Amino acid sequence: MAEFRPGDAEQTAFLEQLLDARLLIDSGVPGVYGRGEDFERVRWAFDGKVSEAAAVDEPERLAFPPVLPKRRIEEIGYLKSFPHLAGTIFCFEGDEEQATEQEGKAERHEDWSEYQSQTELCLTPAACYPVYPAIAARGKLAAGGVMVDAGGSYVFRHEPSGDPARLQIFHQREIVRIGEPDTVAEWRDAWRDRSVELLRSVGLDANFDVANDPFFGRTGRLLARSQRAQALKFEILVQIAGPEPTAVASFNYHQDHFTSVYGIEMDAEETTAHTACLGFGLERITLALLHEHGLELDAWPAPVRTELGLG
Numbered sequence: 001m002a003e004f005r006p007g008d009a010e011q012t013a014f015l016e017q018l019l020d021a022r023l024l025i026d027s028g029v030p031g032v033y034g035r036g037e038d039f040e041r042v043r044w045a046f047d048g049k050v051s052e053a054a055a056v057d058e059p060e061r062l063a064f065p066p067v068l069p070k071r072r073i074e075e076i077g078y079l080k081s082f083p084h085l086a087g088t089i090f091c092f093e094g095d096e097e098q099a100t101e102q103e104g105k106a107e108r109h110e111d112w113s114e115y116q117s118q119t120e121l122c123l124t125p126a127a128c129y130p131v132y133p134a135i136a137a138r139g140k141l142a143a144g145g146v147m148v149d150a151g152g153s154y155v156f157r158h159e160p161s162g163d164p165a166r167l168q169i170f171h172q173r174e175i176v177r178i179g180e181p182d183t184v185a186e187w188r189d190a191w192r193d194r195s196v197e198l199l200r201s202v203g204l205d206a207n208f209d210v211a212n213d214p215f216f217g218r219t220g221r222l223l224a225r226s227q228r229a230q231a232l233k234f235e236i237l238v239q240i241a242g243p244e245p246t247a248v249a250s251f252n253y254h255q256d257h258f259t260s261v262y263g264i265e266m267d268a269e270e271t272t273a274h275t276a277c278l279g280f281g282l283e284r285i286t287l288a289l290l291h292e293h294g295l296e297l298d299a300w301p302a303p304v305r306t307e308l309g310l311g
């Protein structure tokens with residue numbers, strides 16, 4: 001169950017400061033906020049830093065909407081690992097009488113879900129998911145594989161929380177590498193150092209650690225243990241508000257999971273294709289910067305402002 005997790009005292013206070021400073025705009029639902037101009041300036045500035053750092057590899061830039069055919073999360077097994085985080089889109093498909101009943105219930109803020117039917121869409125839970133079938137559709141991959149910059153698409157995770165760093169909907173800036181296992185591993189190691197440097201260059205005390213995903217249930221605990229044991233997930237952690245540092249970027253090495261689901265193959269025989277992705281949580285990085293340097297951008301240290309091109 002995705003129950004509301006209240007923030008601790010420090011997180012609650014930080015959220016209040018962000019709302020008071022109009023950096024975030026309350027929607028009435030925890031983890032869903034509008035953003036003020038300064039917040040967006042910082043988010044875009046860091047997004048630009050990622051583009052700059054990625055440019056040396058000349059990735060192909062693809063963009064996808066924040067909704068995904070539900071078939072996608074069915075075929076990759078998302079509902080087995082994260083049934084508690086998925087957001088599904090439902091729409092009205094009834095007659096006029098039912099529309100009137102629905103409206104009546106909605107006006108009284110009662111439950112009107114009985115009039116809603118599941119559509120073929122869900123909310124995108126990870127920005128890299130649409131990339132794999134798109135690449136698979138092109139046929140076999142030439143030596144060296146492909147690198148895709150999937151941009152900074154909105155992703156949804158149903159985990160309402162009072163911690164401003166745990167949003168339900170946020171921008172995940174993803175870069176995806178598909179190729180021979182060695183190529184993918186080298187890419188990941190290079191980006192691990194590059195990402196830490198990138199975050200440190202804007203004054204964040206970023207550190208790197210082995211991690212696991214928040215898999216669901218009892219089987220999930222086994223999955224999490226095996227993911228850690230094989231070091232398939234790394235995170236870059238930065239202290240925001242709260243007792244523990246927060247992950248602001250993560251690397252996932254999926255081995256042949258996506259390539260076997262979508263039949264992605266290397267052109268050379270006997271060579272398997274693997275995938276890995278790197279995701280920057282742009283809102284978390286923005287929050288980390290605001291937490292570290294203060295809520296007034298004009299008062300930020302000059303080298304940080306210069307690095308981010310904030311003038």
Ligand code: ZN
Pocket residue numbers: 126127128129174252277278279
């Ligand atoms: Zn990913």
